[in-house]
Amino acid sequence: MVPSELTVKLGDLDLEGVLADVQRLIDSGAAPLDVLRDLQEGMLIVGRRFEAEDYFLSELIYSAEIFKQATALFGDTLQKDSGNTVGTFVLGTVAGDIHDFGKDIVAMVLSSNGFKVIDLGVNVPADDFVKAIREHQPEVVGMSCLLTTCFESMKATVEAIAAAGLRDKVKIIVGGGPVDQMACDYAGADAYGTDAQNAVDSAKALMAVS
């Protein structure tokens, strides 16, 4: 598939071009999730260039700044309250991982689909997930993980939830760039999500809510 102009501009770290395109798309009534998809693909290009050592950590940090400014242009369009509560969702980025953009988008889209989201933040120790389950009694627990080195954290968190006797009380969804069915099985989760809408659909399916 040919990347959109917006995707290419983010890949090229063209701050002004990205902001102008996002504003134009918002003004023309584009769906925020479609714009986000283009931005996410731009971040994938940045990631690939980083891996190829065409970009370095400073470029990775700059891409994060562009992404932050671009998504700020959405205002609260992704956060509108749907009015009815479908269920409670405890969400966090696992221990050792500080990537939060994907998690934040998942949180916003869950909220706008009726979930009460308890966001534990990033680099969340397994015990904090356990404490949050005891306190908030969620139907679903979600872990975001962008680093393959943190698959162990996902697994350790699921194990801590089981050791606390809470595994059969919650459904567990994992997600983030490198997370696939194999990672999901390795962690012992119930499902994995590839994007924010997918996380919502999986959560509803696991709760058997249509």
Ligand code: B1M
């Ligand atoms: Co990092 N980083 N990074 N980074 N970074 C990646 C993840 C990487 C793939 C880049 C690469 O090399 N290609 C690579 C990981 C490689 C691997 O594990 N195999 C990597 C690395 C190596 C690192 C460091 C180790 C670099 C270093 O220090 N040498 C370091 C680690 C720090 C740490 O966490 N301990 C690091 C640091 C950073 C920054 C701080 C500079 C910055 C993060 C800023 C921030 O989040 N506040 C950063 C960035 C920006 C990236 C890339 C370029 C972009 C990530 C992003 O924000 N994407 C990334 C490249 C890539 O993604 N391929 C990369 C946009 C976001 C909307 O998408 O997060 O995928 P994403 O979320 C999506 C879906 O994945 C899904 O829905 C979201 C919305 O659609 N999703 C879920 C996410 N969570 C979900 C949960 C669900 C369901 C769906 O259910 C619960």
